[in-house]
Amino acid sequence: MNGIHDMGGMDGMGPIEREANEPVFHAEWERRVYGLMRATGRWTVGRTRVGFRWAIESIPAKEYLRISYYEKWFAMLTTRLLRAGLVTEEELDSGQAATGQRPRLYARESSEDVSGEPDPSPRFREGEPIRVRNLHPRGHTRLPRYTRGKIGIVFKQRGVFGLQDTDEHGISLGGRRQEVYTVRFGAQELWGERGGTSDSVYVEMWEDYLEPV
């Protein structure tokens, strides 16, 4: 989706604020959110399973810019648990489970290819110029806006990975396995005169995002 999260190349976000001797977490609730996020993913298996990146990107833009990182994580966590039917809004409000019944835990799907089919061959060679397709999907995509329509060079083939994109409701598009490439873009191809003449940006791209020049 063309959301506020896709902010590469934007102006106006202000100076970078650093904190000396920054702690890993700034409050106990941040620790709990982090732990809950890592510990609950398995429960969404076999249920309505919305992508966690989609759930973050679906936070309304003005909220996205206002709230802190772990508040976004909490929002994402509750979205995923609600959509999976693992908790209800009443339970979140009251802090009390409607039932002490443990939900059924389904076996995790393998992230590896289980079809037994060989990996698809890469369509593009290293060193080959490609153009990024002008895609504007409504769901989650790993294709940054600033690369769309741009020409780059395949720097490396990275191997076969399942596509992470989702539909507009956050549901996986099927994870079609395909080659992922590191593509090198000249800074001036991306940014015109604002780009450094010898500088470049390297972006990883699933094959579905690319077309021959």
Next chain:
Amino acid sequence: MAKDEQDAVGRRKFLSGAAATAAAMVGNTDDASAGQDSEEQEHGHEHQTVPADIALRVKALESVLVEKKMVEPSELDAIVDLYENKVGPRNGARVVARAWTDPEFKRRLLESADEAIAEFGFEGPHQEHLLVVENEPNVHNLVVCTLCSCYPWSTLGLPPVWYKSAPYRSRAVIDPRGVLEEFGVELDADVEVRVWDSTAEQRYMVLPERPPGTDGMSEAELEELVSRDSMIGVAKLEASTARGDA
């Protein structure tokens, strides 16, 4: 962001806040402003203020999940402990110091970082596909995740707030030299800047240049010179650099 009073967070407010958040999360944005009913908490820094009721809402969620036997508090403690106390940029510093002192290791690290780093036996899951990119006199590398917050957890731990912030994410790709200047790194015009935007499964770590004047130092001594920021690419190292970050 906070504009509200310092009153105790009442039950009513807690409920409306949680409901508004949940509503906003499932895409119903009409009522999202209700979630701004919040107060400011001091955490010793200004850029991450937090509404007070978030702590209560997190506690409510954990209670529900524990009651349903979906999580154990001790399980959460262990996950947090791993990234708060065991896995962090000291891992990356060990890798860098070895690469500086062992050319054969460095060759393997640049070729296949996952295999090379497995030798260290770092704690935690190793789901990452790590690529180590080398700084050289005429090449400077910088790592960012413009879309979110991807970061090499197994070697650097969890990212600092600035790395996940809008100012860094928006500017690192279009104005890397300006960003580096803000971090105090001046590059000659003839140095090539390579920005790595972590969009897929690959994670990136920078192998900084070994500082001059460190010829006689041991691997352990060198490790002390390596800062987190140098492995993200926003700092250069000097022999006298005291490790200023975690």
